[in-house]
Amino acid sequence: MVHQARPGELEPASIRRRLLAWYRKHKRDLPWRRNEDPYRIWISEIMLQQTRVAAVLPYYARFLARFPDVQALAEAPEQDLLAAWAGLGYYSRARNLQKAAKNIVELGEFPRDHSALRELPGVGDYTAAAVASIAFGLPHAVMDGNVARVLSRLALELGDIKSVAVRKRLRALAEVLLDRKRPGEFNQALMELGATVCLPKRPRCERCPVRLYCEARKQGLENQLPVRGARPSADQRGKRLLVIEKAGKVLFWQRPAESSRLAKFWELPEREQLPTAKVTDYAGAFRHTIVNTTYFVEVCRAIVGSRPNGFRWLAKSSLEGVPVSTIAKKALALHAQSEAVSRRSGVP
DNA sequence: AAATCGGGGTC
DNA sequence: GACCCAGATTT
Numbered sequence: 001m002v003h004q005a006r007p008g009e010l011e012p013a014s015i016r017r018r019l020l021a022w023y024r025k026h027k028r029d030l031p032w033r034r035n036e037d038p039y040r041i042w043i044s045e046i047m048l049q050q051t052r053v054a055a056v057l058p059y060y061a062r063f064l065a066r067f068p069d070v071q072a073l074a075e076a077p078e079q080d081l082l083a084a085w086a087g088l089g090y091y092s093r094a095r096n097l098q099k100a101a102k103n104i105v106e107l108g109e110f111p112r113d114h115s116a117l118r119e120l121p122g123v124g125d126y127t128a129a130a131v132a133s134i135a136f137g138l139p140h141a142v143m144d145g146n147v148a149r150v151l152s153r154l155a156l157e158l159g160d161i162k163s164v165a166v167r168k169r170l171r172a173l174a175e176v177l178l179d180r181k182r183p184g185e186f187n188q189a190l191m192e193l194g195a196t197v198c199l200p201k202r203p204r205c206e207r208c209p210v211r212l213y214c215e216a217r218k219q220g221l222e223n224q225l226p227v228r229g230a231r232p233s234a235d236q237r238g239k240r241l242l243v244i245e246k247a248g249k250v251l252f253w254q255r256p257a258e259s260s261r262l263a264k265f266w267e268l269p270e271r272e273q274l275p276t277a278k279v280t281d282y283a284g285a286f287r288h289t290i291v292n293t294t295y296f297v298e299v300c301r302a303i304v305g306s307r308p309n310g311f312r313w314l315a316k317s318s319l320e321g322v323p324v325s326t327i328a329k330k331a332l333a334l335h336a337q338s339e340a341v342s343r344r345s346g347v348p
Numbered sequence: 349a350a351a352t353c354g355g356g357g358t359c
Numbered sequence: 360g361a362c363c364c365a366g367a368t369t370t
Contacts, residue, residue, distance in 0.1 A: 048365040055356065055364085089354025092368075124367045144365045164349075191365055200363065201359070234360090261353060290354055294360095326355070 010155075015210050016179045016186065022209035023189035026196070028053075031060055033188070038110045038135040039070055045127045046093050053195070059088055070110065074101035082264060082323035091262060091323075096122025114140050134184035141174035142187045143167065146194025151177075152226035153198060156215035161226035236294045240271035241328070242302040243283065243335040249313040250332070251304065252324075261290070265323045268331055269311060277302040283338040288327050299331045 027033070030053065032044035043063065047056045063084050067073040073081075076098065085094035100120040104110055111117045113136070118128040129140035141147075148161055151170045159166040179186035197204045203222050205211050216222040244251040252266040253273070269277070283299040307313065314322065319332075 045365065050353090050364055050366055051355080052357070052364050087355075089356085090366085092353070093366090096367085122367065126366060130365065142365070145363070146365065188365085195365080228362095288355085291352070 010173075010176070011213060012177050015154075015177055015213055018209040019189045019193065020179065020182065020185060023185065023192055027188070027192055028196070031057070036135050036184075038112075038131060040064060041135040042110075042127075042131050043097070045130045046097055046122060047088065049093060049127070050090060051088060055088065059085075070101050070104050073098060074105045078264070079322060083321050086265070086323045087326055087329075091265070093122055095263075096120075112136055114138060130187065133187050137182075137184060139178060139180040139183045141171065141178040141183075142191065143171045143174055144191060146191040146198075147174060147187075149200065149226050150190055150194045150198045153203070153216035153222055154210065154214050156219060156221065157225070158227060161228045234289065234292050234294050236296065239295045239297045239327075241268045241297060241299050241331045242271060242274060242277055242279070243268060243299060243331065244274075244277065244302050244304055246313065248317070249315050250319075251307070251311050252314050252328075253311050262325050265325045266314065266328065267325055268328045269308075271300070274302070274304065274308055277304050283331075283335045286330055286334060288330060290327075295327065297327060297331060299334050301335065 032040060044056070044060060047059060047063075066080075066084055067076055078095075078098065081094050081098055082091060085091060088094075100122055103120060111120065114128050114132040117123055117131050118125070123131075126142055126144050129142045132138040132140045133142065148167065148170055151157070151173050152161055152166075155170070155173055157166055157170060159169075161167075174190070177186075177190075193208070193210075197207050201223070205214070205217055205222060208214070211217055214222065216225045242251075251269055253269060255262050255265050255267060257263050271277075271279075279300045279302045281301050283301055285296065285298045288295050288297060324332075
């Protein structure tokens with residue numbers, strides 16, 4: 001019996017075949033695609049949460065060299081871990097990674113199914129499905145930003161992509177389409193399509209292996225989908241940071257463990273924290289956006305009499321091994337640059 | 349259901 | 360600037 005598709009009806013078998021053929025030919029050579037070690041797949045998936053491939057690449061190899069297996073990760077000092085993660089963002093990922101590593105050591109083996117994976121801190125529906133399918137060949141469909149966009153176009157989903165109802169519909173569609181014999185490959189193919197062809201703006205439909213099945217394209221609506229609600233506009237704040245040096249050391253304070261963001265990261269003092277510091281000169285300014293706030297940061301050099309309460313001197317040479325916020329790193333770079341400029345021009 | 353969490357590439 | 364990324368967790 002040959003299946004005869006009616007017009008407008010989804011054709012999962014054909015979509016699977018075309019998508020996989022396309023993927024085998026066009027997939028990018030990414031470091032986490034070179035083996036199926038669950039540990040390495042897991043690390044890659046955590047790093048890739050809300051983070052572009054290009055941003056992850058420089059971190060991935062370095063991180064694995066430093067923490068080559070679950071044991072090493074479980075035993076690492078937290079400051080080492082945060083230092084290795086500094087700049088990637090969403091630092092609760094690093095903290096949860098280590099909690100999970102400790103759980104796995106306790107378990108005695110890497111969790112081998114979706115529900116066991118899902119219990120690890122930092123592992124939600126997406127990551128559990130990704131690791132289960134890619135590392136263990138289990139038939140779980142992933143739903144990430146890429147898949148949601150691709151499927152919203154394929155199925156002409158007109159509801160808000162963030163809404164629970166729409167996510168649920170798209171998830172059901174992903175499960176129907178999933179190639180249950182090659183779930184890992186299929187999931188990666190769908191995500192790869194979203195990342196390289198079915199782009200948020202101006203999708204490259206001429207390169208798409210399933211364009212003939214795409215309802216949005218049939219209607220000429222591929223550029224209008226997916227639909228998403230408006231976002232709150234970013235607010236803006238000023239910040240004045242001080243670079244206070246003494247004998248190769250710089251004055252820092254450390255965010256408390258309970259801090260909602262950048263917990264335990266080291267920061268430069270703000271002008272308001274040290275009203276008695278004597279500002280000697282102006283190093284420059286830059287802007288930095290954190291989630292929904294844009295900071296306009298001015299950097300000054302300053303001097304203090306003695307070490308203020310709650311602050312510590314950190315050797316410049318030790319900063320690599322310590323979690324330092326990106327704002328502080330930018331400020332230090334600006335400071336170093338302005339110092340070099342004033343030396344060249346002969347200004348003290 | 350909505351808010352929160354980083355940072356950067358890209359248009 | 361706005362958008363968005365191989366999301367998870369808390370409120």
